[in-house]
Ligand code: GN1
């Protein structure tokens with residue numbers, strides 16, 4: 001892949017083939033590289049067009065969001081750095097190389113650093129405040145101006161149906177090895193009824209839709225929050241899911257694919273720090289129902305990603321990149337364990353949202 005990038009992709013961006021190209025980050029969908037040459041650097045991605053079937057819509061959405069944030073940044077109203085699209089030599093935001101993929105470049109921020117596990121409450125509060133700041137800055141961007149790049153992305157009933165379909169097919173005979181987790185996932189119907197009651201009352205918002213801790217760049221020099229990356233799934237949605245993905249990825253002391261299940265639990269001080277940070281930016285923006293929905297969003301996101309990993313395991317790992325056998329099953333077990341901890345600690349956690 002790296003040779004192909006040097007020879008076929010970089011020249012299209014006017015970059016010399018002698019540039020240094022190295023894999024970057026831990027994304028599960030796209031292939032991401034850091035490209036460095038004597039005069040500059042950028043991040044290059046090959047978009048996964050099985051997942052993002054409308055890559056033009058994706059780059060267009062990301063550009064609209066980046067423009068909006070950059071204008072606020074220049075007006076002194078947005079304090080984080082903004083990752084910008086880098087056009088190719090023809091001025092295009094993305095390069096369609098047919099069979100060889102769909103490529104795009106974005107700016108690289110010097111001194112940036114990403115993490116997989118939150119170290120302490122101060123780090124959680126800073127990152128949650130930054131995600132809140134991001135959403136506040138986007139609260140005056142008309143959500144209907146963004147394309148729905150993945151329809152029904154955060155839609156638990158649809159994700160449960162996909163799991164049921166995968167179970168019915170059991171195309172690789174993997175069901176017997178994960179029946180207990182399937183039964184567990186399908187026993188959470190109560191959450192679906194709660195969701196259907198509340199969701200209809202929520203206003204549409206421009207959401208990030210993937211507020212994982214590793215989509216927050218920290219400044220290596222002082223570990224302050226620097227920028228929010230991965231604008232690929234920015235589209236209309238509900239803020240409870242952005243809150244939920246922070247809870248999902250900040251509160252566990254273990255990484256998303258850790259198999260050390262006994263150590264997985266919601267760290268209450270981190271949960272409290274997320275609430276403080278997020279609400280310090282969005283407290284005035286959220287409607288009463290939205291604020292009430294945050295606890296629901298946390299539970300739905302944890303359960304839903306467990307369901308998505310389990311579905312992909314049954315389907316033969318066709319969606320999320322895996323690095324070893326049963327990787328998606330391990331991720332699912334991890335996320336269901338975290339979800340159980342959320343439920344068990346519900347009474348004390350909910351209090352932080354009051
Ligand atoms: C995927 O590729 P990445 O890591 O940004 C996924 C998210 C999941 C996440 C789980 C388009 O995000 O929805 O929450 O993995 N993105 C897509 O880690 O499906």
Ligand code: MG
Pocket residue numbers: 210230232233
């Ligand atoms: Mg993403």
